[in-house]
Amino acid sequence: MSLLPDRRVRDDWFHGLVPQCVDIDPQAYLESAYSFALCRAERAHAVRIERAAHVYSSSLFDLGTNAEVSIGPFAMLNGARLICESQITIGAHVLISWNVVIMDSYRLPPDPARRRALIERASAPLHRMVDPALPAAPVHLRDNVWLGFDVCVLPGVTIGEGSVVGARSVVCGDVSPYTLVAGNPARPVRDLPRPPRAHEVAP
Amino acid sequence: MADTEQAIPKNVHVGAGSVLTGAQLFRRFFSERDPAVTVGAHCHLEDVQLALGRRGHVTVGDHVFAAGLMILSELEIRIGQRVIFSFHVVIADSDFHPLDPAQRMLDAIAISPLHAGVARPERPAIGSAPVCIEDDVWIGPNATILKGVTIGAGAFIEPGSLVTRDVPPRARVLGNPAQVIGEV
Numbered sequence: 536m537s538l539l540p541d542r543r544v545r546d547d548w549f550h551g552l553v554p555q556c557v558d559i560d561p562q563a564y565l566e567s568a569y570s571f572a573l574c575r576a577e578r579a580h581a582v583r584i585e586r587a588a589h590v591y592s593s594s595l596f597d598l599g600t601n602a603e604v605s606i607g608p609f610a611m612l613n614g615a616r617l618i619c620e621s622q623i624t625i626g627a628h629v630l631i632s633w634n635v636v637i638m639d640s641y642r643l644p645p646d647p648a649r650r651r652a653l654i655e656r657a658s659a660p661l662h663r664m665v666d667p668a669l670p671a672a673p674v675h676l677r678d679n680v681w682l683g684f685d686v687c688v689l690p691g692v693t694i695g696e697g698s699v700v701g702a703r704s705v706v707c708g709d710v711s712p713y714t715l716v717a718g719n720p721a722r723p724v725r726d727l728p729r730p731p732r733a734h735e736v737a738p
Numbered sequence: 739m740a741d742t743e744q745a746i747p748k749n750v751h752v753g754a755g756s757v758l759t760g761a762q763l764f765r766r767f768f769s770e771r772d773p774a775v776t777v778g779a780h781c782h783l784e785d786v787q788l789a790l791g792r793r794g795h796v797t798v799g800d801h802v803f804a805a806g807l808m809i810l811s812e813l814e815i816r817i818g819q820r821v822i823f824s825f826h827v828v829i830a831d832s833d834f835h836p837l838d839p840a841q842r843m844l845d846a847i848a849i850s851p852l853h854a855g856v857a858r859p860e861r862p863a864i865g866s867a868p869v870c871i872e873d874d875v876w877i878g879p880n881a882t883i884l885k886g887v888t889i890g891a892g893a894f895i896e897p898g899s900l901v902t903r904d905v906p907p908r909a910r911v912l913g914n915p916a917q918v919i920g921e922v
Binding site: 616634636638641643645646647650651654655685687689703704705707718719720 | 801803820822825826873874876878879880891892894896897898899900908910912913914922
């Protein structure tokens, strides 16, 4: 159990607390409360980190007020940045490498005129001018997905079960299950073998 | 303005209400031009690196926001008004070494520690071309902008793009190399 009763993390270098909206399973591992330094989520149970999931300290939960994030059992976040205004779900046994960006929102309107109005209003850090009404499209990583380093996953993407994304790819469309994709933009490279279903395994 | 106690070089000019931070802000700053860096008003440049060569020159407009931006300039980089850089963006206006293999060997010798304290041979000619980012551009995380590129006003650079060619105004680009995928 890495979370202490006063919501500090055991042996943490960062003198901060894990926000109340974060539910961490007693058997999950969180390296540092710094991962939640940018968390502005306000919903109850906004973040769920399930059993045996492990989140290392260079991971960052950059969450807006309405954000909901769930991290499945045995999933590993080894330095991902989650930019979330609506919903990001990460399935069981998902492996996420360093410098990965998973975003469900661009945080700013794509139209330059609207962006200009927002920028001229702000005189301080960017997140003060984030408009919660901006469109966001949920991102889902299904079970057993593996993301290589420096990968970007753009808003609205669903990556199917068992798929692999090569290093430095940018995923801007859905990925079907058991597919290896790579490149910028990411394209299918080949199919991956599906594991045998439970009833097909010899006793 | 710098968050550590490093001195701000005399040829760096920062406008009213602007904030520059970064532990490595001037670690590789060698520009001899004046002005070498001009930053406009109300900019917020966090954790930025200004790696300028001897003839490097950077101008930044007003209301520019950046985090973790790396600016590598040997010639000229111009950034307009209200440009937003997501984290880990790199802008370079040079190749930094010659592309020709024989010339590159000479360059490796010229930059080696062998010449410490004695006259260093001139480095061979290196390809550089100015970079211009016009007003109201949005640049996504992990994007890279290479030499000679002009990004038109209002363009939208998707995350992770590698921009090697000019981007028309208000275009939406994605990929390595970045291709136009639509309009904003």
